[in-house]
Amino acid sequence: MLEINNQDRGSGKTTKIIEFMEDDELALCLVPYYEIKRSLFPKELQKRVIAARSFKNVFDELQGRRYTKLYIDELLYSNFFIAELFYNFGRRSDISIIVYGTEIGK
Structure with missing residues (x-):
């Protein structure tokens, strides 16, 4: 299944993902930059957050x-x-x- 959630900036997308990950130990998260992983996700979830920019990574x-x-x-x-x-x-x-993001230009 592929689900895309296009929401405004500051609408709590990352907070929702953190809540979902806390409730589901088999959930992982993909972020484009290591800095997002380190600064926005709680330490106990960071081992399940992947910072990668390419499919191979x-x-x-x-x-x-x-x-x-x-x-x-x-x-x-x-x-x-x-x-x-x-x-x-x-x-x-x-x-x-499941994708949570803001469409560029919004």
Whole structure:
């Protein structure tokens, strides 16, 4: 499953992801920059937050991990990148890819 949530800046997208991750130990989060991981996510969740910009980096980080949901925090990734993630991971019926972000220009 692929779900995209386009919301305004400052609407609590990251806070929602943190709450979802606290409730689901099999949820991971993908962010585009390490600084987002370090500054916005609680220390106890940071081991489940992946900071990566390329599909290969994401693929390498996900190797050997057990997860059922992959949250993407921010729409800084290209549509092609999100489609590639969904094609390679989300087509498995047991994995959901859920994007929270703000469309550029909003």
